[in-house]
Amino acid sequence: MKLVVVSDTHGSMEHLAAIRERHGEACFFHCGDACYPIAEEPDFVYVKGNCDRDRVMPEELITEQDGLVILQTHGDAYGVKQTGMRLRYRALEAGANLVLFGHTHVPTCVQDDGVLFLNPGSLLLPRSHPIATYAVLDGKTDGACITVEVVFYALDGTRQAGLGGTYRLQAAYGEGGLS
Template sequence: MKIGVVSDSHGDIHALRSALKSIGDADLVIHLGDGINDIDAVSQYIKTEIIKVKGNCDFNSGLDAERIIMAENKRLLITHGHNYNVKSDYLNIHYKAIKEDAHMVLFGHTHFPEIIENNNIILFNPGSISKPRGTGRTYGIVIIEKGLIMPKIWDLHL
């Protein structure tokens, strides 16, 4: 299974389209918030399922702040991250993953790409496709096959 992961598009539809084009054929696309209107605007061009959660800048969206999904028998916690103080540390989000028995947490909010494995839980932040901090514009691809979760961060070249 191939999952494209984007976050923090903040109105930059051009960057979002470029990221989706770079991701290519995916079984699933996940938008981690702060720009869910952007993914709605381009959803007609995407042939795959889209999962989205609201971020702290997605006012009155009516979406959930987090979701749990199953992908290839792996439990994924999807959230923007602001409710877990991820700009300070990852302790709260890691505890939430343990509580939810998640194999992986996908989150944004910090605009900084990171992959951390801690006690068999993968914390995955694809960074921001519009307003990066400390790096260039980035997105993520997660491959799940044969019981393995293989996340990778990719640079977005506009």
């Protein structure tokens, strides 16, 4: 499985087509603050950010895919700029083993208590990293485990050293519990 994650584009759509083309057969996730009509980029799964005005976007989504239970949110409702605890509790409550979020504009990938937390950074207004980033996850299932390689890229497709890594997650099945 391959997932491409972007966030905090703040109206800029100029790089999305190149990202889709570069990574081909993948599932594309946008973690909020798109700030453009999502009908113009329908290939992404969206959640609403604090700057979005599109009423059809949900505040969060829980998606199951190939042993992953993905909690996707912008993060502002969980206070991610102050602490990750509320988002961590929500992930455990949902039985998620992967959390995709944005809001901070800081590329982050951390595993805690069996859950992988991923923020792709921002495609327009990066913070704590000198350039705009997005993330790609490649996962391989091996029985009850999923090995996930996370790579962060610059807008031109250049791999960003020092970000991402390889993580092993327990395969999850259904809301509320890990198998």
